[in-house]
Amino acid sequence: MDLEKGVEAVNNSLVVNTGSLEGGAVLEPYVGMEFDSEDDARKFYVEYARRVGFIVRIMQRRRSGIDGRTLARRLGCNKQGFSPNHRGTIGQEKKPRPSAREGCKATILVKMEKTGKWVVTRFEKDHNHPLVVTANGFSTAGDKDKKIEELTVELERQEQLCAAYREKLLCFMNNVEEQTEELSSKIQVIVDNVLYLK
Numbered sequence: 001m002d003l004e005k006g007v008e009a010v011n012n013s014l015v016v017n018t019g020s021l022e023g024g025a026v027l028e029p030y031v032g033m034e035f036d037s038e039d040d041a042r043k044f045y046v047e048y049a050r051r052v053g054f055i056v057r058i059m060q061r062r063r064s065g066i067d068g069r070t071l072a073r074r075l076g077c078n079k080q081g082f083s084p085n086h087r088g089t090i091g092q093e094k095k096p097r098p099s100a101r102e103g104c105k106a107t108i109l110v111k112m113e114k115t116g117k118w119v120v121t122r123f124e125k126d127h128n129h130p131l132v133v134t135a136n137g138f139s140t141a142g143d144k145d146k147k148i149e150e151l152t153v154e155l156e157r158q159e160q161l162c163a164a165y166r167e168k169l170l171c172f173m174n175n176v177e178e179q180t181e182e183l184s185s186k187i188q189v190i191v192d193n194v195l196y197l198k
């Protein structure tokens with residue numbers, strides 16, 4: 001009995017955790033994982049997504065027919081599903097925008113149990129697209145813009161380094177060419193001297 005209480009205490013402390021373990025490892029959701037509320041489950045999954053490198057889309061909700069409260073919630077990757085091609089029925093056809101959706105299946109389903117706890121009943125981890133992980137993760141467009149700005153600055157720095165290396169390489173090649181001509185001249189003088197001695 002005490003052992004079961006100890007295991008339950010450890011599990012509860014994991015639920016409170018923000019999603020990371022010591023050493024930088026990321027705590028993944030798992031079937032049977034419990035949360036005190038729907039909001040706690042959502043916050044955990046959003047933090048998990050941020051650390052792993054994707055953005056969460058709130059997808060479906062099942063409500064009680066009696067009192068309207070939420071009984072289950074499905075969250076997933078924002079690249080889940082496919083965008084249908086929308087064509088204007090009135091007026092000109094609109095130019096289709098590129099879709100961010102790629103048919104990703106990564107999802108989590110949490111349901112409220114009779115105890116009042118929210119439990120993970122389904123978890124699909126795998127994504128069908130690359131994940132974008134930054135040092136601190138990102139969750140807003142501003143974070144992505146900041147990362148793009150940092151990468152642009154780094155690209156400019158690398159281009160400056162390439163220009164400097166190119167200049168040094170050209171200088172070296174000119175030096176080798178001058179040395180080759182000088183060496184050719186000396187060899188020609190030696191050949192002329194040898195021929196003269198004959």
